[in-house]
Amino acid sequence: MxxxxxxxxxxxxxxxxxxxxxxxxxxxxxxxxxxxxxxxxxxxxxxxxxxxxxxxxxxxxxxxxxxxxxxxxxxxxxxxxxxxxxxxxxxxxxxxxxxxxxxxxxxxxxxxxxAVEDEVVVYATPFPDRRRRPQRKGPDLARQHQWRSAVEAFDAGEGLLAAPAGTITEGIWSTPLWWDGDVLCALPRRAPVLDSVTRSLVLDVARELDVEVGRAEPSVGRLRDSETWMLSALHGIRLVTGWLLVPGSAPEPALRVPGRAAEWQARLQALAAPVVDDGGGGAQR
Missing domain, CATH: 3.30.470 (D-amino Acid Aminotransferase; Chain A, domain 1)
Incomplete structure (x- = not known):
């Protein structure tokens, strides 16, 4: 073909x-x-x-x-x-x-x-993370579609997944980053979650800018008290602009620093490079 x-x-x-x-x-x-x-x-x-x-x-x-x-x-x-x-x-x-x-x-x-979105409202009640293979995309696709349907029925654009202890593991289709003052926070390096390409690229940007990176397992409350981003390969950085606490009610406004997410999104988009065959089956930029 x-x-x-x-x-x-x-x-x-x-x-x-x-x-x-x-x-x-x-x-x-x-x-x-x-x-x-x-x-x-x-x-x-x-x-x-x-x-x-x-x-x-x-x-x-x-x-x-x-x-x-x-x-x-x-x-x-x-x-x-x-x-x-x-x-x-x-x-x-x-x-x-x-x-x-x-x-x-x-x-x-x-x-x-x-369509690519730069903002998202997140349903703040997390689903128990019952994925069979959280570190590999594919086997839990049907379950993720079910979660997404439930979240969209509540007029939210993303939902959260929680470990038995209540800490957040990931979003349904994305991974969170959040700010603690001037520190950009991410999940622990050995967290049993997908190795997010977009997260790794954003953290590369942080190192280039000498921005301190912290590691933690956040609660919903911690994310609601911070400027939070949801990252994915499709959207890049989506700034959380609201937290939906009760279906059918207005979302709670989310914290943000004006212009920060847009600046980082521009830096992330600048990393896009042409697909080039390197002769070994991969691609380089």
């Missing part, structure tokens, strides 16, 4: 033939079991941290047993990634997703990019 369009649906890559074919109709969509996924915002051929997405997906595939009946080897994954990156469009906006199915198939799905 020489080209793939965003109307084609997921494309399956065969390591045996090195060719692409359309996924079976019943495999299309979020109902299909997925052992690992990764996605990023692509704008006119430029991506933030694509090499980190590549490395995270490769690690997720390597650790995908027993969620996948067959786990492709590292060489097959690299060949797949090289083939997938070669098909990424160089114009327009898209939100590509790479997948490892429960059957062990490697797939690329070129999807139109949803």
């Amino acid at each position: 020489s080209s793939v369009s965003m109307s084609d649906g997921p494309q399956v890559w065969s390591p045996r033939t090195g060719r692409w074919q359309s996924a079976a109709p019943e495999a299309v969509g979020t109902a299909a079991p997925l052992a690992a996924i990764d996605s990023w915002l692509l704008e006119d051929g430029r991506v933030r941290g694509l090499e980190r997405h590549r490395a995270r997906f490769a690690a997720a595939v390597a650790g995908a047993s027993p969620d996948a009946r067959h786990v492709p080897g590292a060489a097959d994954v690299e060949r797949f990634l090289k083939a997938a990156f070669a098909l990424l469009p160089t114009e327009g906006r898209s939100f590509p997703r790479i997948e490892l199915t429960a059957d062990g198939d490697l797939r690329l799905w070129l999807r139109p990019a949803p």
Whole structure:
């Protein structure tokens, strides 16, 4: 297959033939079991941290047993990634997703990019974090969609997940950063959560600016008492502008320093770089 369009649906890559074919109709969509996924915002051929997405997906595939009946080897994954990156469009906006199915198939799905938001209202009552694989995207996708549907029914744009002790682990689709005075705070390095590419890029910006970074497991109250950002590959930084305490009521206004989130979002967006084949199946910037 020489080209793939965003109307084609997921494309399956065969390591045996090195060719692409359309996924079976019943495999299309979020109902299909997925052992690992990764996605990023692509704008006119430029991506933030694509090499980190590549490395995270490769690690997720390597650790995908027993969620996948067959786990492709590292060489097959690299060949797949090289083939997938070669098909990424160089114009327009898209939100590509790479997948490892429960059957062990490697797939690329070129999807139109949803609108990017820079602000969000967060539902302040966290859901118990019952994800089976919190450190790998894919196996808990159906549960995340259920949580999102519940949050959207309350007119909020994001929700929080909590550990049994009540501390916040992540958002449904994003990871939190929050400010304690002039200190930018993040989850502990060894927290059992997804290795967020966007968080790593923002913390790189913090180091470049000599901004102190703290580590903690926050409570909902701590986040409500701070300027809080929710980070994701699609939106980058979303400033929390309100906390929804009671469904149907007006959100509680959130704390913020005027202009700070927008400045950091601009710095984050400046990190986007062209997709360049490095000859080894990855990409560089």
